[in-house]
Amino acid sequence: MDVARSELSEAGTPVACRSCQARHGVVCGALSRHQLRELGRHSLRRKVDAGSQIVAQGAESSFYSNIMRGVVKLCKVMPDGRQQIVGLQFAPDFVGRPFVRESTLSAEAATDAEICVFPRNLLDRMISETPELQRSLHDQALKELDAAREWMLTLGRRTAEEKVASLLHLIATHAEPQTATSTAFDLPLSRAEIADFLGLTIETVSRQLTRLRKGGVIRIENVRHIVVPDMDELEKKISA
Amino acid sequence: MDVARSELSEAGTPVACRSCQARHGVVCGALSRHQLRELGRHSLRRKVDAGSQIVAQGAESSFYSNIMRGVVKLCKVMPDGRQQIVGLQFAPDFVGRPFVRESTLSAEAATDAEICVFPRNLLDRMISETPELQRSLHDQALKELDAAREWMLTLGRRTAEEKVASLLHLIATHAEPQTATSTAFDLPLSRAEIADFLGLTIETVSRQLTRLRKGGVIRIENVRHIVVPDMDELEKKISA
DNA sequence: ACGGACATTTGATCTGGATCAAATCGCGAG
DNA sequence: CTCGCGATTTGATCCAGATCAAATGTCCGT
Numbered sequence: 001m002d003v004a005r006s007e008l009s010e011a012g013t014p015v016a017c018r019s020c021q022a023r024h025g026v027v028c029g030a031l032s033r034h035q036l037r038e039l040g041r042h043s044l045r046r047k048v049d050a051g052s053q054i055v056a057q058g059a060e061s062s063f064y065s066n067i068m069r070g071v072v073k074l075c076k077v078m079p080d081g082r083q084q085i086v087g088l089q090f091a092p093d094f095v096g097r098p099f100v101r102e103s104t105l106s107a108e109a110a111t112d113a114e115i116c117v118f119p120r121n122l123l124d125r126m127i128s129e130t131p132e133l134q135r136s137l138h139d140q141a142l143k144e145l146d147a148a149r150e151w152m153l154t155l156g157r158r159t160a161e162e163k164v165a166s167l168l169h170l171i172a173t174h175a176e177p178q179t180a181t182s183t184a185f186d187l188p189l190s191r192a193e194i195a196d197f198l199g200l201t202i203e204t205v206s207r208q209l210t211r212l213r214k215g216g217v218i219r220i221e222n223v224r225h226i227v228v229p230d231m232d233e234l235e236k237k238i239s240a
Numbered sequence: 241m242d243v244a245r246s247e248l249s250e251a252g253t254p255v256a257c258r259s260c261q262a263r264h265g266v267v268c269g270a271l272s273r274h275q276l277r278e279l280g281r282h283s284l285r286r287k288v289d290a291g292s293q294i295v296a297q298g299a300e301s302s303f304y305s306n307i308m309r310g311v312v313k314l315c316k317v318m319p320d321g322r323q324q325i326v327g328l329q330f331a332p333d334f335v336g337r338p339f340v341r342e343s344t345l346s347a348e349a350a351t352d353a354e355i356c357v358f359p360r361n362l363l364d365r366m367i368s369e370t371p372e373l374q375r376s377l378h379d380q381a382l383k384e385l386d387a388a389r390e391w392m393l394t395l396g397r398r399t400a401e402e403k404v405a406s407l408l409h410l411i412a413t414h415a416e417p418q419t420a421t422s423t424a425f426d427l428p429l430s431r432a433e434i435a436d437f438l439g440l441t442i443e444t445v446s447r448q449l450t451r452l453r454k455g456g457v458i459r460i461e462n463v464r465h466i467v468v469p470d471m472d473e474l475e476k477k478i479s480a
Numbered sequence: 481a482c483g484g485a486c487a488t489t490t491g492a493t494c495t496g497g498a499t500c501a502a503a504t505c506g507c508g509a510g
Numbered sequence: 511c512t513c514g515c516g517a518t519t520t521g522a523t524c525c526a527g528a529t530c531a532a533a534t535g536t537c538c539g540t
Contacts, residue, residue, distance in 0.1 A: 086389040148388040149326040155395035156439025199396025
């Protein structure tokens with residue numbers, strides 16, 4: 001706890017953790033009332049601003065967290081600066097790499113977010129004592145693995161247009177306000193971040209976005225706000 | 241068991257499963273003597289020929305397996321035929337997607353291989369009864385997730401030459417016979433498969449391979465046999 | 481050893497997306 | 511409201527890797 005507090009002290013405002021006790025999140029949903037109380041005593045709810053780092057690539061981290069609100073991006077950067085986003089996480093996902101101290105990727109808030117932070121030691125102990133929790137984290141790991149592999153197909157074999165359409169579909173799928181045929185959502189990522197997620201350049205992302213707009217597949221209400229009049233049309237652009 | 245036997249009966253020769261009882265594999269290493277005996281009674285050791293499919297994309301599968309020998313590739317194909325290999329698995333990896341009936345990818349033997357097949361029902365029950373096993377599979381899922389994300393960086397941000405070097409490094413790292421500075425290994429994949437793993441074409445793979453050869457980074461003793469005189473030189477080509 | 485089918489390499493050309501270069505937009509500070 | 515700056519779009523050109531097209535090479539069956 002103390003470590004987590006100090007490590008995160010630069011960015012965001014700490015507030016008391018109540019949501020964990022309300023059984024949000026991948027972690028807390030799997031715990032007994034007693035464990036929940038113990039975890040709650042050692043946890044910390046934090047607001048993190050868009051762009052601020054939660055875990056640094058290559059760094060040891062002594063805490064895990066649960067996303068309560070907002071979007072977190074997982075990045076890998078190469079020594080020469082090339083960068084790839086390898087995953088997006090939404091509430092109530094768990095952030096952290098169980099069983100390994102050093103992180104091979106960085107986690108950053110893509111939007112303003114709230115996370116619930118708890119000490120690694122404590123959670124590691126709870127994992128080994130609680131098959132339910134192990135199972136819950138195993139489930140998330142498998143879901144992330146499926147998502148990562150789906151994205152590998154996107155990165156390796158799809159065209160720029162298909163890539164951008166895939167991203168919009170991913171966001172639309174994980175954003176809430178949607179009706180049967182029409183969906184509108186805010187992009188949690190800048191053009192540069194979209195490029196880093198798709199293995200493209202910002203220019204190409206921008207061009208493909210206007211292409212989809214001119215093709216009537218999307219409306220760009222605002223740089224960050226997209227409307228998809230017909231989800232099927234978007235899916236057709238993905239070809240799978 | 242019966243189901244697994246019938247589903248796999250087309251390809252390969254069934255032989256009695258002894259290795260599981262010898263505690264090979266991600267699964268068997270986590271089981272009690274009693275469970276091992278039960279699993280052994282319902283398992284089946286099989287030889288599978290290179291190229292034969294173990295699980296089909298989109299199909300329901302009622303069995304899991306453990307790789308005893310050889311290399312298995314995990315593929316995704318798009319309706320139009322574009323294909324991406326999303327993972328390679330080596331002995332003693334576990335093959336299958338716990339908790340989900342339908343597979344979103346196909347698993348194929350890349351080389352001649354031996355696998356140990358067991359019924360999904362039985363193993364699912366054992367997983368829920370055996371935290372050790374859950375943990376072991378969770379570990380493998382996390383390892384695969386790390387590998388998948390590393391490969392996302394390769395697919396999204398590396399050049400063709402870096403991609404090919406990355407593949408050689410991956411194979412070298414997972415093959416056995418290596419000394420301090422020199423490594424030789426057989427490629428478990430054809431040029432077409434390498435292309436599908438790297439998101440390239442066969443021509444580009446071939447060209448980059450001869451480029452690495454002309455640059456003195458590798459020797460191609462044979463289409464399928466590579467020698468890396470100095471591993472550091474290879475790693476330099478990957479730039480990370 | 482020989483033929484044939486497929487795998488791999490090599491060559492010539494084309495092109496989707498990168499790179500370089502300007503506009504234009506949008507937003508926060510004053 | 512206006513200025514200034516970073517984000518985004520748009521335009522012009524370039525180039526890494528794709529595509530098209532031949533040679534080899536390799537392995538297998540006869």
